[in-house]
Amino acid sequence: xxxxxxxxxxxxxxxxxxxxxxxxxxxxxxxxxxxxxxxxxxxxxxxxxxxxxxxxxxxxxxxxxxxxxxxxxxxxxxxxxxxxxxxxxxxxxxxxxxxxxxxxxxxxxxxxxxxxxxxxxxxxxxxxxxxxxxxxxxxxxxxxxxx
Amino acid sequence: xxxxxxxxxxxxxxxxxxxxxxxxxxxxxxxxxxxxxxxxxxxxxxxxxxxxxxxxxxxxxxxxxxxxxxxxxxxxxxxxxxxxxxxxxxxxxxxxxxxxxxxxxxxxxxxxxxxxxxxxxxxxxxxxxxxxxxxxxxxxxxxxxxxxxxxxxxxxxxxxxxxxxxxxxxxxxxxxxxxxxxxxxxxxxxxxxxxxxxxxxxxxxxxxxxxxxxxxxxxxxxxxxxxxxxxxxxxxxxxxxxxxxxxxxxxxxxxxxxxxxxxxxxxxxxxxxxxxxxxxxxxxxxxxxxxxxxxxxxxxxxxxxxxxxxxxxxxxxxxxxxxxxxxxxxxxxxxxxxxxxxxxxxxxxxxxxxxxxxxxxxxxxxxxxxxxxxxxxxxxxxxxxxxxxxxxxxxxxxxxxxxxxxxxxxxxxxxxxxxxxxxxxxxxxxxxxxxxxxxxxxxxxxxxxxxxxxxxxxxxxxxxxxxxxxxxxxxxxxxxxxxxxxxxxxxxxxxxxxxxxxxxxxxxxxxxxxxxxxxxxxxxxxxxxxxxxxxxxxxxxxxxxxxxxxxxxxxxxxxxxxxxxxxxxxxxxxxxxxxxxxxxxxxxxxxxxxxxxxxxxxxxxxxxxxxxxxxxxxxxxxxxxxxxxxxxxxxxxxxxxxxxxxxxxxxxxxxxxxx
Numbered sequence: 141x142x143x144x145x146x147x148x149x150x151x152x153x154x155x156x157x158x159x160x161x162x163x164x165x166x167x168x169x170x171x172x173x174x175x176x177x178x179x180x181x182x183x184x185x186x187x188x189x190x191x192x193x194x195x196x197x198x199x200x201x202x203x204x205x206x207x208x209x210x211x212x213x214x215x216x217x218x219x220x221x222x223x224x225x226x227x228x229x230x231x232x233x234x235x236x237x238x239x240x241x242x243x244x245x246x247x248x249x250x251x252x253x254x255x256x257x258x259x260x261x262x263x264x265x266x267x268x269x270x271x272x273x274x275x276x277x278x279x280x281x282x283x284x285x286x287x
Numbered sequence: 288x289x290x291x292x293x294x295x296x297x298x299x300x301x302x303x304x305x306x307x308x309x310x311x312x313x314x315x316x317x318x319x320x321x322x323x324x325x326x327x328x329x330x331x332x333x334x335x336x337x338x339x340x341x342x343x344x345x346x347x348x349x350x351x352x353x354x355x356x357x358x359x360x361x362x363x364x365x366x367x368x369x370x371x372x373x374x375x376x377x378x379x380x381x382x383x384x385x386x387x388x389x390x391x392x393x394x395x396x397x398x399x400x401x402x403x404x405x406x407x408x409x410x411x412x413x414x415x416x417x418x419x420x421x422x423x424x425x426x427x428x429x430x431x432x433x434x435x436x437x438x439x440x441x442x443x444x445x446x447x448x449x450x451x452x453x454x455x456x457x458x459x460x461x462x463x464x465x466x467x468x469x470x471x472x473x474x475x476x477x478x479x480x481x482x483x484x485x486x487x488x489x490x491x492x493x494x495x496x497x498x499x500x501x502x503x504x505x506x507x508x509x510x511x512x513x514x515x516x517x518x519x520x521x522x523x524x525x526x527x528x529x530x531x532x533x534x535x536x537x538x539x540x541x542x543x544x545x546x547x548x549x550x551x552x553x554x555x556x557x558x559x560x561x562x563x564x565x566x567x568x569x570x571x572x573x574x575x576x577x578x579x580x581x582x583x584x585x586x587x588x589x590x591x592x593x594x595x596x597x598x599x600x601x602x603x604x605x606x607x608x609x610x611x612x613x614x615x616x617x618x619x620x621x622x623x624x625x626x627x628x629x630x631x632x633x634x635x636x637x638x639x640x641x642x643x644x645x646x647x648x649x650x651x652x653x654x655x656x657x658x659x660x661x662x663x664x665x666x667x668x669x670x671x672x673x674x675x676x677x678x679x680x681x682x683x684x685x686x687x688x689x690x691x692x693x694x695x696x697x698x699x700x701x702x703x704x705x706x707x708x709x710x711x712x713x714x715x716x717x718x719x720x721x722x723x724x725x726x727x728x729x730x731x732x733x734x735x736x737x738x739x740x741x742x743x744x745x746x747x748x749x750x751x752x753x754x755x756x757x758x759x760x761x762x763x764x765x766x767x768x769x770x771x772x773x774x775x776x777x778x779x780x781x782x783x784x785x786x787x788x789x790x791x792x793x794x795x796x797x798x799x800x801x802x803x804x805x806x807x808x809x810x811x812x813x814x815x816x817x818x819x820x821x822x823x824x825x826x827x828x829x830x831x832x833x834x835x836x837x838x839x840x841x842x843x844x845x846x847x848x849x850x851x852x853x854x855x856x857x858x859x860x861x862x863x864x865x866x867x868x869x870x871x872x873x874x875x876x877x878x879x880x881x882x883x884x885x886x887x888x889x890x891x892x893x894x895x896x897x898x899x900x901x902x903x904x905x906x907x908x909x910x911x912x913x914x915x916x917x918x919x920x921x922x923x924x925x926x927x928x929x930x931x932x933x934x935x936x937x938x939x940x941x942x943x944x945x946x
Contacts, residue, residue: 157522159888160810160897181671187529189673192522232673234658243658243672247651247680254643262631262639276626 157192159199164206173206176218180205181230189232201230290355293343294434297384300336300391301424303329307417311410315482323410327398330413333420334395341375341388344433348375354440357381357433363446363865365836373457374447379581379597380433382460386577387423389461389468393497394420397472404493411479412472419471422604430597446865449837455515462508463535467573469501470538473545474570474612477563481615484622486563491553494566496929498549501569502542503920509535510913521871521886523804523901525909528677533656534576537649541569544645546920547638555635555700557625564620565642567612572649574605579656630702637695641688648684655680689743689794692787693750697757711757715749730802740798747791751784779926786919793912799905807900810891820902822883823847824856829887829896837861839872842887842896846876858887858898882906 158177164170177191182198190198190205201222208218222230234240307329314322344357348371353359361378362371370377376385394416401409427433450456476494480486512532517525526532545565551558582598629635655672662668693715697708709716723742730737756762758780759772805820816825827843839861846854856874863870876883881904888897 158808160808163808179675181673187527187671187673192524227669229669229671232671233675233679234670234672239662239666239668243654243676244680246654247647247684250647250650251643251684254647258636258639258643259631262629262636264628 157194157198158202162199162202162206164210169206169209172215173202173209176205176209176215177202179219179232180222181232183226183230201226289343289346290352290434290436293340294432296336296343297340297387297424297428297434300333300340300387301421301428303333303336304417304421304424307333308414308421310414312414315407315410315414318407320406323406326410326413326417327401330391330394330398330417333417334391337384337388337391337424340434341384344381344384345372345375348372351444353442353444354437356435356437359437359441359444361447362444363836364443365865366447366452367835369454369457370447370452373451376460377447377451380427380431382464383423383427383431383581384433385461386464386468387420387427389464390416390420390423390471393468393472408479408483408490408493411482412475415475415478416471419475419608422608426597426600426604430600443865446836446863449861449863449866449868449870450519452836452863453515453519455511455519459508459511459515462504462511464508466501466503466505466508466542467535467538467576469497469504470542470566470570470573472497473501473542473566477566478612478615480563480623481619484619486552486559486623488553488556491549491562492929495546495549495553496924498542498546498566498569499920499924502539502546503917503924505535505539505542506913506917506920509539510910510917514910517906518873518875519870521873522899523873523882523884523903523906528655528674530656531580533652534579537652537656538569538572538576540645540649540652541565541572544642544649545569547641547645551635551638555627555629557627557629557635558639559623559625560616560620561642563623564616565646567609567616568646571605571609571612572653574601574608575653577601578605627701629700632698632705633703634695634698634700637691637698640691641695644684644688648681648688651680651684652677686739686743689747689790692790693746693754696750696783696787697754712750712753715746715753718749719743719746734802737798737802740794740802744791744795744798747794748788751788751791755784777926777928779923779928782919782921782923782926784919785922786916789912789915789917789919791912792908792915796905796907796909796912800903800909803904805902809898810895811898812895817900819900821848822853822902823850824885824900826896826898829890834861836865837863840887840890842874842885844874844885844898846883846885854883856883856885858885860887877907879907880905 158174164173174191178189180190180201182188182190182193182195182201184195184197185193188198190201204222205218208221213221219231228234234243236244307326310322311326314320314325344355346352347355347358348362349368351358351362351364351371353362357378357380361381362374366374374381376382394413397404397409397413397416401412404412473494476490476497480490509532512535513525516527517523545562548558548562548565552562578598578601581601655677658672659670662670693712694705694708697711698705719742722745723738726741727735727738755773755776756769758776759769761769764772807817807819809817811817811826813826813828816823818824823846825845825847827845829840829842832839832841839859842856842858844856844858845852846856854876856876858874859872861870861872862868871886874885881902884901884903886899888899890896
């Protein structure tokens with residue numbers, strides 16, 4: 141439970157996040173900064189992106205992102221710049237790489253597999269679908285009709 | 288004294304739970320009715336004993352008895368009464384006691400209202416229920432005892448975390464636990480059915496109301512949690528894909544799958560072993576959720592290693608319960624013969640597809656939640672999986688689900704004609720497409736979220752309306768007859784319609800607020816006026832005000848639209864004195880079309896204040912949808928056939944043409 145409270149506290153300490161003095165004057169650039177910030181993790185927080193975190197390091201990272209953007213980096217370059225310094229850990233969305241293949245591929249593969257199994261299950265007695273009733277069904281029909 | 292009696296009562300309850308876990312099982316096997324009947328008596332006794340312990344602890348909180356360690360650590364004499372009571376479950380030990388209380392409560396409900404269950408089934412269900420009960424009371428007594436006393440009581444307590452001193456969060460845990468623990472009923476029924484080697488329509492009718500109850504309370508619990516996050520965390524986020532949230536979301540998804548598959552068992556006596564497996568899975572995810580939250584293992588492997596006692600205990604419960612259940616399933620599932628077949632296009636297939644999507648979506652959430660842990664243990668890589676992953680990996684399955692939902696829900700049983708259903712739904716399809724295209728053409732941002740989300744929401748709600756009106760033959764027969772037909776629809780059909788429409792409303796709220804939210808961050812001088820998204824905000828004042836156990840800076844902002852006052856907003860910053868913890872209280876003005884959301888930030892050196900202002904369109908529909916969904920579940924639960932249900936196995940179905 142202590143952990144839980146810790147999480148709540150971290151999540152919940154008055155979130156001041158992006159401060160007025162950080163905002164870039166170019167709205168298009170600022171919008172891109174916000175999007176990138178939402179994909180970067182505040183390294184001292186729990187499951188919080190730097191955009192909504194009020195930790196000091198998050199602020200530093202926000203300023204860094206804006207600095208790179210102003211310097212003319214594209215979104216990819218900003219992300220790889222930050223990853224090069226802080227490691228893979230800062231990415232809230234793990235990259236589509238071979239080492240993450242299981243993570244990303246699991247959903248679609250499971251769905252296809254499940255569909256296959258379901259299809260086999262549904263088709264298991266194709267003969268019984270010719271419209272005639274099975275013995276049980278006939279019996280039940282007789283019961284229902286009071287025969 | 289009271290506390291010691293409570294302690295004694297919980298130990299007695301533990302002993303009783305051990306008896307109840309064994310004796311009725313033997314009775315059911317040997318067909319000794321006395322041994323079977325014992326279960327009902329002990330279940331009620333167990334509930335009374337646990338309730339007494341719970342009352343004892345609650346009393347200690349209410350009277351601020353700081354000689355009790357738990358009270359000293361988590362309460363304070365100045366705390367408002369509501370939070371003194373909710374403080375009981377605002378900590379680890381107390382929340383486990385609540386868990387056990389609800390478990391015992393469900394056991395007692397079976398004893399009281401399970402009169403129409405066949406004696407051996409009832410005995411076995413209660414025995415399995417009591418095994419879970421024994422495990423968790425044992426956990427409570429041996430690792431998390433709430434009844435410990437202090438030799439030297441402090442003068443006053445440590446207070447409850449200020450974040451938790453909130454009405455939304457006061458009721459969040461009880462509802463969540465009603466859901467988590469409610470799934471233990473479906474689990475117990477599944478295990479009992481495996482032992483008996485028999486699942487039939489009657490079994491499904493007994494399981495369904497319990498699953499519905501668990502799902503409804505989980506829905507409310509999750510809704511309360513996200514609502515709390517929305518107004519308390521200060522920037523209007525309502526879902527974070529945090530492991531703790533995922534822990535409650537996974538059982539919800541599986542429970543949703545389960546309550547759909549029990550329909551198939553009930554109507555068509557097929558998908559039996561799958562349904563039993565889902566019931567096992569649903570409760571397994573409740574246990575996994577409890578493990579994740581209680582052990583802290585996901586937060587950090589190290590936190591777990593430093594204080595492993597509780598984590599290991601729950602892990603042991605988890606292993607025995609899930610492992611044992613799955614082993615039993617592997618051995619006995621072949622006994623559960625399904626004797627009806629259905630074609631690829633049929634209601635059954637629709638529900639299979641529903642189950643598949645919900646289960647795969649659950650698996651995605653599960654993998655995402657444990658992936659950092661798995662990666663660290665296996666390869667030593669430290670990585671994060673957060674909201675952007677889940678949004679991308681989870682959402683497509685929900686989109687698929689919603690696309691097929693209206694079609695699947697009107698297909699006829701056994702063998703259906705796809706063309707006919709599509710034709711019935713043509714008007715809903717056209718309406719959804721028109722809504723989507725209209726929004727797409729007006730949304731200059733070019734993002735697909737709003738058009739797709741709103742088209743899906745329209746599709747769901749229109750689909751429900753088309754289904755109801757076509758079944759009532761609106762326009763084809765006199766209106767009075769149509770109304771009578773509507774009135775005579777079984778309540779579970781109304782439940783289905785209402786719950787599906789609720790999902791549509793929630794999707795509408797989520798899409799609208801995500802796509803169209805406007806945010807403004809700035810420094811404002813007192814007396815200044817600023818414009819955000821068609822509204823003007825006048826910052827009037829900030830005053831220091833004392834609260835009962837905190838100090839507040841209370842701001843006053845007036846919102847205008849076209850120079851008319853539309854709202855007076857009072858955003859607050861609080862400092863709770865005992866724990867020296869600051870919190871923000873956003874000021875929110877809610878209407879059906881938008882929320883105005885104002886947060887007071889830090890005071891700047893020149894006396895101005897930082898301020899965040901949001902216009903959040905249609906947010907409230909998210910929670911209206913949640914309430915409507917829950918209401919739909921309740922409607923289904925009170926369907927006549929679950930009450931008269933099961934007077935005897937294999938009775939003829941009700942005369943009402945239940946679909």
